[in-house]
Amino acid sequence: MLAMDQGVVEEWLSEYKTLPDNAVSNYAASLKDKGALIPALYKVMRENYSDLLEPVCHQLFEFYRSGEPQLQRFTLQFLPELLWSLLSVSAARDPHTSGCIEALLLGIYNLEIVDKDGQSKILSFTVPSLSKPSVYHEPSAIGSIALTEGALANHGLSRVVYSGPHLQRENFTAQNRFEVLTFLLLCYNAALSYMTATSLQSLCQLSSRVCICGYPRQQLRRYKGISTRLTVTSEFLVQLITGIHYALCSGEVDLGSKALDDVLYRAQLELLPEALLVGNAIKSSLHGAALKSNNKEGARSIQVEITPTSSRISRNAVTSLSIRGHRWKRHESQEASVESDAAVGGVAIPDISVTGTSGERLPNGESMRPRLDGRAPPDCDPVGGASEVSLDLRGQEVRRQKSVRRMVENEGSGTASTGRSQY
């Protein structure tokens, strides 16, 4: 470590201590102007046995404890680097060097798991439901798509806990390590937009290393640090993937895609469905999307183009919607109903079985009509769809609500099993 870097860090250490309370927020805003400071702090963390590590960790914790959002984010940006230090040291079974990092991480964790009043924090969110009106939609226009068994069981909005409550922790053990680290990553991810490119790069590196150390792929990546395998949990990997996703879309294309590949590699080897699920989805959704690599800080790669607004699907193709029309509509009328097939799925599309192995080939849309009409018995109309085709939207809504109620009653009166068999 150069003397200059050391000087920068020492100045930073002493400056904050002498700061009067009312100057904290100005100080926080001025931190990003100290260009040499952040690289110097990374050097402290990456170096083994630096004398400065302990005071630095202490000060970062003071920053976090101050409650000033900008200071907290300043600390958070080092989280990936600190996690890596902790994990690599614990893999090397050298308990003495990481004491202050452990203390810092546990300190942040213990601060974050409680709210202002010292009660355990429970992080929850509302699962939106199409059956309740929102600022973006009206249930009547959506139709009965949401009327699956599950949707009926949770009719309306439900609040779901996704993290917490968590126990206070005084030290890291093999058992609680990933629980604590997963929660810390959750905090980091909640502030992703404020993280610098360096921090995101560090996150990608952390992800790659955690996943490949000790596995044959380590040679491929030419990483020569520790070579012991680190245990991971699926939840931890999912949090890493969330951060990688953000990094990938913020210009860190190379490091990000490597990291995503490495996490998926590990998730495959360890057969972790959650991480595979989210990782695959990200890979597939970014496939084809041109990610722009950038060297220029700040330029995001989120771009949109003008897209044609007319439907790209030709009018004579048999779709879920049109098949309904064929089944229920005898005259060519202006159908304002946008109800999906879900409610009548069992009736209208028996050809597309879920296993899909013997999907019957339909010759074309026109010849569907007689066949479907011929096959479906007249009394198997569970929703009364024929009467719904109407232009009067209000009347339609009322009727639909009635049919919804009827379905609910059917479900309730023990025909749930028939409902199931449709899917």
Next chain:
Amino acid sequence: MTARKSGSRLETEIERCRSESQWDKIPELVRQLSAKLISNDDLGELLLGECKLQTYLKENPIKQGASPRGPRPKLVEVRKHLTAALDRGNLKADYLQEASLLMAKLCYVEGEHRDALGHYSRVILEDMQLGGAPVYRLSMIAEAYATKGLCLEKVPAASPALSNQNTGSPASNRSATDREQDIITCYEKSGDIALLYLQEAEKALSAGIQNRSPKPGPTAQDLELGYFLETGLQRAHVIHFKNGNLTRGVGRFREILRAVENRTTQSLRMTIARQLAEILLRGMCEQSYWSPLEDPPTVSPLDDPTRQGHTISKNYSLSRRARVYSGENLFCPQENTEEALLLLLISESMANRDAVLSRIPEHNNDRIISLQSASVVYDLLTIALGRRGQYEMLSECLERAMKFAFEEFHLWYQLALSLMAAGKSARAVKVLKECIRLKPDDPTIPLLAVKLCIGPLHWLDDGECFANIVIDMGEKAAEFRAKGYLAIGLVYSLKATDASLRSTQEEYQRKALGAFQRAQSLSPTDHLAAFYLALQLAVSRQIPEALGYVRQALQLQGDDVHSLHLLALLLSAQKHYHDALNIIEMALSEYPENFNLLYTKVKLESMCRGPEEALLTCKHMLQIWKSFYNLTNPSDSGRGSSLLDRAIADRRQLNAMTLPDFSDLDTGSVHATSIAASRVEQALSEVASSMQSSAPKHGPMHPWMTLAQIWLHAAEVYTGMSKPAEASACTQEASNLFPTSHNVLYMRGQIAELRGNIEEAKRWYEESLSINPTHVKTMQRLGLILHQLQRYSLSEKVLRDAVQVNSTAHDVWNSLGEVLQAQGNAAAATECFLTALELEASSPILPFTIIPRAL
């Protein structure tokens, strides 16, 4: 047909045709019009010009991105009409404005951007009335703003800006930023008015149809937006994002989405909803989020800091706006995942509706388009729900994707993974089978299936098939080959535990050992291979060899809890109880809340340090249990998906729990003592996993089972201390949770024995066996009692059955020896005693099989 229409009637008809873009009817109507009054000639010119221009544009649509250039011969006529209309100056003010706007549009189409701007400068767009205007005029104004924006973008800023004249501000001092702002305002206004127009047009259309109901005319076709309105609706946010101004781009998206949808905007809404969801998931975080009904933050990390001056918020107002969704109790998202989810659910419902079902080749392209737009939505849904751990809901959503999924590997695989993550194991395996068919070369898929078969399902035969798929891949499976052998080894190992015939047991053990050895040699750095090899050797009572491999496993993975546990059990098999206890305590310092370790600790403590210490540990366990499960709030954690799940979950209540068996006290891993018991266990584990992610995953499956086990361990310590009253109290606690568990009944039998009630004990043991006919410990005790009651042959029968079930239970061999001796069969008795002695020398304090075996 040619009946003259009265003036106002004719005008209404013309207005309707213009609003419904029925240009082919205009010439006839104009003929009727000019026949009426001479002063209508100018209006006629205007209408003919308009209709010819629109017809031209319909036949030669402008492509996005392509800029029209040069005069077209067909348009000469249009210009002639419009010039005629404008020149005479007889038109009413409204029509004059319209003629100018049409002229400007014509200029744009011909590539004369400056001329177009010149025409716009003559009309004050801002002054055109939105309220009370006919529908077609709304469209005209919206198009005019869009066209003006397009022209402003084309004309270099340095030139004398024509646009300034109408706003009246001095031409000087206007920076490029202001100019850009003007352009954006043009587009935003255009978009806002376009939304209003589309709503009004649909209203007029449906009203019109109702008036002339029985006659379905050509009006049935959808309104089409056309190049100018499309540009007006979308260009503003495209510019925002190009400028790196996410805040305003997101704001614009939300404005468009909040307008009540109509048929024409559906497709646009679907695209925009998906794009906004993408931005919310990829470019935002909880801290930088603001809700749709809040004002955006003035400084946001989302905006490009290098570009200043773009944070000016919207600076115009319109006299009339499109209707937005309103009403009481509107759901408004409060965080980015919520909003993304809402948008994606809306997109999903639309994508689902457009699913192309026919599989004929002509519709291939349509099918691919509908599949693509749906799979993007499903991928984003996966990202959003996965982030929040809502796999239950995700699996339901992905199930809806199945109508797209014929031969689509990605959708099948994602469904399988979501089912697995949601704990719906049996269904997951079925879907995984289809995935294997679609992608036979991927070793991960069969391995995932084995994982489920070995774990929650206990479908060992299926597991064997899946594992063999991986092994048959040979070298192709690469790094997964070792995993394949590990998997099949585990299947054999579990089959050995389940087998009731000694010969089958030994056969499976031999096969398991072989498979683990293969796995270990293929992947010498995998601690699991070494560990399971050690475990299998331990089960076969090859203690020194097992010790060697468990040490190897620990070198590879120093803090692996199962390796440490096995090491302790191996040490106890060698009767090094104090060393074993030290290892357990060391392991507990890393895993203080691991109940399996604590059970072993209780056993070792009562052996080495006396029952008081063991009781303290039991108390400690109860404390841990309390802090653990009191904290998590089961009512919040996770949503049972199906009604069936719900029903089971409701029955899960404490007192109503009538499960005949819970995870066997002796076996940590799932042990199918009988098919019936395993089925119940299967159902239970699905329930337990549907309890969801926020509950800690380690430890036995169910918190209540854990609690019952703790009480039973305490009861056992008390019986060891000959304290029947306390033991009985502890058993009662366990019995409250699982009244029909064979372990509870067994413990009651022991207490009865302690009290000297042989008959009562016998009754308890018989009940226990009626629930679990292969519970070796009960069989052994029952055998002993029958022996005491001098019913030797029955006793011998029971004990021989016990030995069949578990040939390594040394105390059973010993009891059997005693019975045979009492019957005077000295030779057979001696053999039994010798076997017992030999087995006892390698017997661990708790069976090795309490260590779970899972992939």
